[in-house]
Amino acid sequence: MAKKCSSNPPSLNSKFILRNLWIVSACLSISPSWAHSVADHSDLFPTQAHWVLVDAKLLQQLKLEAAATEPNSRVSIARLNGADRARIAEAAHERGACGGHEQIQDLAPSTSTRDAVKWAKEHAFPQLAAGHRRSLEVTLQSSPSTQATPNTPSLPLNVGIPRAPGAADARIESLTRQVSETNIEDHIRFLSGFANRQHKNAATEQVVIQFRDRLTAQLKAISNGVNPWSFDLIRHQSTPMSTLRLKFEGQTPGQDVVVLGGHFDSINQSWMGGQKAPGADDNASGSANLAEIARLIAQAPRLQRDVEIYWYAGEEGGLLGSAEIAKAAQSAKKSVRGVLQLDMTLQPGSGRFKIGSMTDFTDANLREDLKRINTLYVGAEIIDDQCGYGCSDHASWHRHGFPAIMPTEAKKRDMNKNIHTERDVLSASSDLTHSAMFAKLGLAFALDLSGLASPSSIAQP
Ligand code: BES
Ligand code: ZN
Numbered sequence: 001m002a003k004k005c006s007s008n009p010p011s012l013n014s015k016f017i018l019r020n021l022w023i024v025s026a027c028l029s030i031s032p033s034w035a036h037s038v039a040d041h042s043d044l045f046p047t048q049a050h051w052v053l054v055d056a057k058l059l060q061q062l063k064l065e066a067a068a069t070e071p072n073s074r075v076s077i078a079r080l081n082g083a084d085r086a087r088i089a090e091a092a093h094e095r096g097a098c099g100g101h102e103q104i105q106d107l108a109p110s111t112s113t114r115d116a117v118k119w120a121k122e123h124a125f126p127q128l129a130a131g132h133r134r135s136l137e138v139t140l141q142s143s144p145s146t147q148a149t150p151n152t153p154s155l156p157l158n159v160g161i162p163r164a165p166g167a168a169d170a171r172i173e174s175l176t177r178q179v180s181e182t183n184i185e186d187h188i189r190f191l192s193g194f195a196n197r198q199h200k201n202a203a204t205e206q207v208v209i210q211f212r213d214r215l216t217a218q219l220k221a222i223s224n225g226v227n228p229w230s231f232d233l234i235r236h237q238s239t240p241m242s243t244l245r246l247k248f249e250g251q252t253p254g255q256d257v258v259v260l261g262g263h264f265d266s267i268n269q270s271w272m273g274g275q276k277a278p279g280a281d282d283n284a285s286g287s288a289n290l291a292e293i294a295r296l297i298a299q300a301p302r303l304q305r306d307v308e309i310y311w312y313a314g315e316e317g318g319l320l321g322s323a324e325i326a327k328a329a330q331s332a333k334k335s336v337r338g339v340l341q342l343d344m345t346l347q348p349g350s351g352r353f354k355i356g357s358m359t360d361f362t363d364a365n366l367r368e369d370l371k372r373i374n375t376l377y378v379g380a381e382i383i384d385d386q387c388g389y390g391c392s393d394h395a396s397w398h399r400h401g402f403p404a405i406m407p408t409e410a411k412k413r414d415m416n417k418n419i420h421t422e423r424d425v426l427s428a429s430s431d432l433t434h435s436a437m438f439a440k441l442g443l444a445f446a447l448d449l450s451g452l453a454s455p456s457s458i459a460q461p
């Protein structure tokens with residue numbers, strides 16, 4: 001992101017190289033295995049060469065040699081050492097783009113130029129020539145490790161109580177009206193009050209547990225007992241932090257589950273950045289929205305389908321928790337109706353009530369569903385936009401073949417520039433009304449897709 005680039009110092013020193021390699025991995029998000037190779041420091045030697053796909057203009061700018069270039073997209077294959085990749089990352093960030101190159105997992109550093117070019121012509125250049133220029137990431141679709149999928153069709157909707165197509169359900173309307181800005185603010189204050197929620201920090205697990213206990217107490221106090229609910233801590237291979245899951249069981253357990261989620265971890269990536277990562281916007285805000293959605297689902301009529309809410313671990317380390325969860329869901333052939341990601345909802349950068357909806361790594365039909373639900377229950381202005389890379393946990397689900405969407409606080413270029421620094425706090429520019437709109441949208445999405453049972457089954461208090 002431009003913010004992360006703007007603080008880059010001009011000189012190359014070892015800390016700079018380390019940090020930029022980190023940023024490259026964070027921006028590209030190509031797969032957890034790439035994130036691991038960075039995290040375990042095996043990739044940080046300036047002299048270690050790798051085959052990469054890289055923007056040809058950046059190569060030229062830095063007078064580096066390409067092995068071959070795809071002429072339509074102007075993407076080259078080149079063997080670059082760590083120091084050159086750091087310079088590429090810096091140049092890309094100066095242009096306001098992410099990393100500018102992608103390491104090719106399928107090729108070893110020792111692969112010959114001839115074989116590497118042959119690989120590129122077979123696996124990467126055809127897709128690039130066909131117009132997939134915007135994100136280098138799509139070039140890796142052929143790699144089994146990334147498994148990017150085309151938009152998957154979502155299921156037909158309006159299967160709840162019989163009603164005229166396009167008519168609002170009064171019960172959903174009533175619940176969305178009960179979304180509380182004060183509750184959302186309290187949760188954001190609670191979460192951003194910790195020094196950080198960095199996924200590798202042992203103390204973060206305690207924050208997850210405290211949050212679970214806080215929500216458990218709140219749900220116990222207000223739950224109407226209609227939809228059974230339970231919390232789980234999901235342990236991961238790729239991070240010491242757990243993902244927290246809350247499951248509401250519907251009338252048809254395990255069938256066409258509705259998934260909502262947002263990442264719980266935070267990070268400080270500023271130059272000479274310390275340990276402070278309050279992450280109020282990124283992503284205490286989405287986490288707080290999910291907590292408020294949970295409070296209202298606990299008071300909802302009988303759900304037809306399960307609703308699962310995830311507070312993911314290690315998103316900032318490369319979508320770590322969600323990658324494992326989506327992979328397991330794919331292996332288990334889990335049937336998922338739709339996945340909604342809430343990541344950054346606090347700063348109305350494009351204007352109040354204006355929402356960015358990412359069109360990359362998401363499902364076209366589900367985005368239309370979101371627009372319908374917004375029209376019925378929220379009335380925000382939804383503006384299509386792109387991240388340009390797998391910028392949050394929705395991409396994990398998308399890559400594993402599940403329909404996902406990501407409405408977010410603004411268009412990408414207008415988003416909060418203070419994220420990943422100690423300045424991402426509740427402040428005068430925070431807008432709780434704006435944030436609450438995402439809780440309304442997420443709640444209506446959960447209830448609409450789950451399909452509320454007929455009014456006769458609503459429990460009388
Ligand atoms: N909240 C951001 C994603 C984001 C930022 C979306 C700005 C839209 C605009 C997320 O937490 C994040 O920081 N993602 C990383 C990539 C991830 C794979 C580590 C990023 O954008 O650099
Ligand atoms: Zn972030």
